Amino acid sequence: MNLENFEIIYKENRIEIKNKQKMKEKLIEIVGDGNVSIDKIDLLAYSRDSTLITLNWTIQGKIAGLPDFVVWPENKAQISEILRLANNEKIPVIPYGEGSGVVGGAIPIYGGIIVDMKKFNKILEINDKDLTATVETGINGMNLERYLNAKGYTSGHIPQSLYISSLGGWIAHRAAGQFSTKYGKIEDMVLGMEVVLPQGNIIDFKPIIRASTGPQLNKLFIGAEGTLGIVTKATLKIWPFPEKRALISYAFPIIEDSFNATREIMREHIFPAVIRIYDQFETERHFVDIEQAKDKVMVVFVCEGNKKLVELEETITKEKCENNKGINCGEHPVEHWFETRFRVTETSTMPPYKIVFDTLEIASSWDNAAKIYHSVIDSVNSLKGILIISAHVSHFYPNGVGIYFTLGGVPPKGKTEFEFYQKCWDTTIRGVLDAGGSIAHHHGIGINRSHWMEEEWGKSMDIMRNIKRLLDPNNILNPGKVYTHIWKGSES
Amino acid sequence: MGIFETLKKYKWMLPLIGKADRETKSILLKNFRQKKKNFYPEGEYKADIDNLIKCMLCPNMCRFDCGTLQASNTESMSPAYKARIGYYLSIGKIDPTQPENKQFIDLMYKCTNEENCKVWCPFEFSVVSLLETVRDDLNDKGLMPDYCKGQIEKLNKTKTIEDYNIFETFKEKGIENIKTDGNDEVFYFIGCEMMKFPNVVNANIALLKKAGIKFSTNLEKRVCCGAPSLTIRDMETSKNFAQENHELINNTGAKVLVSDCPGCVLTLSERYKNVGVKIDTKVIHIVDFFKTLIEEGKLKPKGELPKDLKKVAIHDPCLMTRNLKDITSIRTVLKVIPNLEIIEPIYNKEYTHCCGWSGTVHWADQDLAIKEASNRIDELKETGVNLFITACPLCELGLAYGLLDNEKEKYKILDISELLLKVI
Numbered sequence: 009m010n011l012e013n014f015e016i017i018y019k020e021n022r023i024e025i026k027n028k029q030k031m032k033e034k035l036i037e038i039v040g041d042g043n044v045s046i047d048k049i050d051l052l053a054y055s056r057d058s059t060l061i062t063l064n065w066t067i068q069g070k071i072a073g074l075p076d077f078v079v080w081p082e083n084k085a086q087i088s089e090i091l092r093l094a095n096n097e098k099i100p101v102i103p104y105g106e107g108s109g110v111v112g113g114a115i116p117i118y119g120g121i122i123v124d125m126k127k128f129n130k131i132l133e134i135n136d137k138d139l140t141a142t143v144e145t146g147i148n149g150m151n152l153e154r155y156l157n158a159k160g161y162t163s164g165h166i167p168q169s170l171y172i173s174s175l176g177g178w179i180a181h182r183a184a185g186q187f188s189t190k191y192g193k194i195e196d197m198v199l200g201m202e203v204v205l206p207q208g209n210i211i212d213f214k215p216i217i218r219a220s221t222g223p224q225l226n227k228l229f230i231g232a233e234g235t236l237g238i239v240t241k242a243t244l245k246i247w248p249f250p251e252k253r254a255l256i257s258y259a260f261p262i263i264e265d266s267f268n269a270t271r272e273i274m275r276e277h278i279f280p281a282v283i284r285i286y287d288q289f290e291t292e293r294h295f296v297d298i299e300q301a302k303d304k305v306m307v308v309f310v311c312e313g314n315k316k317l318v319e320l321e322e323t324i325t326k327e328k329c330e331n332n333k334g335i336n337c338g339e340h341p342v343e344h345w346f347e348t349r350f351r352v353t354e355t356s357t358m359p360p361y362k363i364v365f366d367t368l369e370i371a372s373s374w375d376n377a378a379k380i381y382h383s384v385i386d387s388v389n390s391l392k393g394i395l396i397i398s399a400h401v402s403h404f405y406p407n408g409v410g411i412y413f414t415l416g417g418v419p420p421k422g423k424t425e426f427e428f429y430q431k432c433w434d435t436t437i438r439g440v441l442d443a444g445g446s447i448a449h450h451h452g453i454g455i456n457r458s459h460w461m462e463e464e465w466g467k468s469m470d471i472m473r474n475i476k477r478l479l480d481p482n483n484i485l486n487p488g489k490v491y492t493h494i495w496k497g498s499e500s
Numbered sequence: 501m502g503i504f505e506t507l508k509k510y511k512w513m514l515p516l517i518g519k520a521d522r523e524t525k526s527i528l529l530k531n532f533r534q535k536k537k538n539f540y541p542e543g544e545y546k547a548d549i550d551n552l553i554k555c556m557l558c559p560n561m562c563r564f565d566c567g568t569l570q571a572s573n574t575e576s577m578s579p580a581y582k583a584r585i586g587y588y589l590s591i592g593k594i595d596p597t598q599p600e601n602k603q604f605i606d607l608m609y610k611c612t613n614e615e616n617c618k619v620w621c622p623f624e625f626s627v628v629s630l631l632e633t634v635r636d637d638l639n640d641k642g643l644m645p646d647y648c649k650g651q652i653e654k655l656n657k658t659k660t661i662e663d664y665n666i667f668e669t670f671k672e673k674g675i676e677n678i679k680t681d682g683n684d685e686v687f688y689f690i691g692c693e694m695m696k697f698p699n700v701v702n703a704n705i706a707l708l709k710k711a712g713i714k715f716s717t718n719l720e721k722r723v724c725c726g727a728p729s730l731t732i733r734d735m736e737t738s739k740n741f742a743q744e745n746h747e748l749i750n751n752t753g754a755k756v757l758v759s760d761c762p763g764c765v766l767t768l769s770e771r772y773k774n775v776g777v778k779i780d781t782k783v784i785h786i787v788d789f790f791k792t793l794i795e796e797g798k799l800k801p802k803g804e805l806p807k808d809l810k811k812v813a814i815h816d817p818c819l820m821t822r823n824l825k826d827i828t829s830i831r832t833v834l835k836v837i838p839n840l841e842i843i844e845p846i847y848n849k850e851y852t853h854c855c856g857w858s859g860t861v862h863w864a865d866q867d868l869a870i871k872e873a874s875n876r877i878d879e880l881k882e883t884g885v886n887l888f889i890t891a892c893p894l895c896e897l898g899l900a901y902g903l904l905d906n907e908k909e910k911y912k913i914l915d916i917s918e919l920l921l922k923v924i
């Protein structure tokens with residue numbers, strides 16, 4: 009069968025591999041016969057990640073990018089050899105976790121070798137005294153969490169993509185879970201890591217609690233999106249499974265009231281595990297049955313941990329909400345959230361109607377939060393073809409928040425779905441930057457945001473490019489992501 | 501999700517659509533009207549396109565619990581990808597008639613039917629229920645894979661899933677055949693695969709006798725339940741088996757049919773409906789029946805188990821816990837066995853993992869099925885117990901494949917009836 013039948017979206021600059029068979033043999037020498045494939049059935053399977061526009065392409069029989077090889081290494085030495093070979097042959101290598109990334113990070117836009125990390129799926133050690141787990145990075149999030157739960161622990165990292173993402177992907181994108189306000193984000197959890205560098209050297213950052221040992225080089229690899237190294241192992245913090253949970257919800261007249269209440273909670277150094285503010289659109293969408301929340305802004309809280317502490321957190325949380333015009337809606341909305349939080353159906357229902365749909369998360373200080381919220385809603389709303397733009401706020405800090413926008417619409421006449429999609433993205437990001445926000449809170453850069461990196465980072469982007477060049481002089485590790493302008497963008 | 505829930509779920513969109521400008525509304529309306537024209541196959545087809553699309557566009561919310569994906573560690577085995585290929589085969593984007601596309605057809609059969617995907621599915625369907633509709637179209641086009649044709653040939657020739665009629669081997673295996681007099685209390689419907697485990701069959705017969713049940717086995721007339729042909733979707737063959745079994749069951753006069761195979765129970769009680777046959781006799785798993793006999797005091801466990809059998813880990817058959825929704829029978833029976841220590845593996849009850857030997861994958865890709873079996877064995881070993889108890893002949897077969905040769909001395913797999921008999 010010929011995959012020529014499938015239009016490839018990212019086809020410009022695809023590398024030409026002269027002798028594929030020879031290359032395959034070399035890869036087989038490294039990882040063994042069963043761990044290399046050039047079969048169409050495998051190449052097609054790795055032709056996309058979960059970037060939402062790729063769903064529109066999937067139903068239309070188009071593919072985002074096509075790899076030339078898929079390999080499944082079983083140990084770090086093999087990864088090292090693959091990278092050495094790729095350097096010799098100047099072939100791109102794309103690390104692949106579970107493919108749930110939503111910014112195109114794992115799409116093989118130039119072709120090359122997909123290094124699927126799924127065989128790195130072992131839990132190597134749980135240390136009860138230190139409260140750490142040492143785990144291989146290809147492990148699926150839910151399989152890690154289920155195992156920890158069975159042994160009486162939690163990692164505290166519960167992204168909505170728990171079922172569909174890997175530890176390596178979390179580290180690569182600096183992921184954040186739904187319970188992040190208490191347990192922190194992935195960068196707060198990783199104590200140690202093993203990384204294979206682009207030229208094949210293996211470095212082991214031993215687990216450290218905290219150190220005063222010069223610049224913390226290990227941090228460079230959290231958020232590197234598979235461009236500076238392939239992470240093979242990590243030591244994570246874990247927690248005893250919480251003793252008590254309190255479920256709290258309040259409806260507020262307007263989003264500013266909910267911001268005030270949650271900001272005051274943070275100022276008290278109270279960290280509910282979950283806080284989620286839903287704007288009026290999303291309250292209508294997710295809590296249609298809650299009468300008190302009609303036309304209001306719903307906020308759900310989960311406090312968990314030690315019983316006495318939870319009781320205290322609950323009291324203060326309620327006090328702050330009531331001081332800010334909150335109406336107590338009881339436990340039911342939070343139970344409803346628990347029941348539905350992994351029920352993802354929109355990705356399946358929109359593309360058959362050619363609706364372009366996506367979610368974008370950004371970060372803001374408290375000072376700018378309301379401004380960013382309103383300016384993005386207004387500017388996206390003014391786009392031709394837009395049907396939905398709404399937001400919820402799901403990550404909280406004493407100094408600010410992570411806001412998560414959901415948008416959808418149909419391309420106006422004369423525009424392709426991809427063009428419309430890019431326009432929606434760029435309008436959102438423009439709004440965020442103009443109002444003083446940061447362009448990504450936890451989904452990462454990948455392809456979709458790379459053309460905004462200069463504006464986000466300013467001159468330090470040059471330093472980042474230099475680091476990339478230093479570690480990866482042949483630019484073989486996940487090229488085209490983070491540092492380049494593949495998308496061009498609808499503005500630039 | 502039912503139509504009512506769907507409407508309710510998307511009600512919030514209506515005011516937004518109402519607010520859209522005229523051009524946007526008209527584009528949207530056109531997209532709604534042209535959905536079928538744009539994305540559905542032309543002509544006659546059986547594939548469940550609606551749900552194949554939903555599944556292929558889902559971010560794979562069940563992936564972590566898909567046995568074949570976990571065994572193969574490749575995206576190509578992921579549930580949403582299977583649906584995607586099913587969709588492309590159905591719309592002709594991948595031409596199923598081209599010999600070089602055989603791999604894609606084979607993928608439609610690489611499933612154990614274990615249905616844990618359904619537990620996590622936001623749409624509450626199982627992937628195999630979609631793949632079966634793709635298989636229907638492949639069959640109609642004469643594209644049934646050879647390994648399936650081979651099974652159908654065996655079924656038609658020997659009336660069992662073996663190259664010979666396995667029920668006829670009862671004498672050499674020392675299994676007593678009890679013929680019906682047309683007035684049985686119970687028909688003990690032995691699974692074809694259970695004939696490979698005469699110790700289990702004999703234990704079941706002994707237990708039924710000890711409980712004073714009037715029953716028959718009718719091995720001289722027995723045929724397979726037809727589950728394999730239903731899975732392969734050869735409905736003609738399936739119907740023949742359903743009708744033959746219907747008649748045999750009726751002739752026993754039994755009020756209850758008990759089987760040692762959850763696959764047979766499911767087929768007789770649920771799946772025959774797909775070929776228009778209804779079994780009026782109550783059909784239950786034999787462990788469920790033993791549970792009742794114990795509760796009624798007709799089976800009274802007493803005495804001690806030998807030392808090496810005193811600690812067990814339960815392997816729940818997926819067909820039993822997820823399809824028949826019975827997580828209690830095995831536990832109730834084990835709990836009455838004096839001084840038995842029962843250890844639960846991490847994945848148990850409705851979250852059990854498959855032994856690899858169900859569905860079509862062990863024909864389509866035996867190595868993959870064995871890998872799935874060995875994954876399950878690893879989970880059972882993690883309990884620290886050396887004795888695994890199950891209640892399904894396919895599980896006994898599959899789990900045994902999962903053990904390495906040098907482990908077969910150390911680890912034992914027993915059917916629950918073998919254990920129960922030791923204390924009755």
Ligand SMILES: Cc1cc2nc3c(=O)[nH]c(=O)nc-3n(C[C@H](O)[C@H](O)[C@H](O)COP(=O)(O)OP(=O)(O)OC[C@H]3O[C@@H](n4cnc5c(N)ncnc54)[C@H](O)[C@@H]3O)c2cc1C
Nearest residue numbers: 105106107108109113168169174176177180183184234239
């Ligand atoms: C429905 C849905 C809900 C989501 N919810 C959340 C959420 O709540 N929070 C959140 O943070 N994100 C969320 N995401 C986004 C996504 O799940 C995360 O970005 C996740 O971290 C990606 O992990 P993955 O294993 O799927 O990575 P992939 O998509 O396979 O890869 C992502 C990037 O990581 C790189 N990579 C993968 N493994 C390694 C490795 N071992 N070493 C180096 N680089 C590697 C890849 O090259 C790529 O650049 C969601 C996505 C979806 C579809």
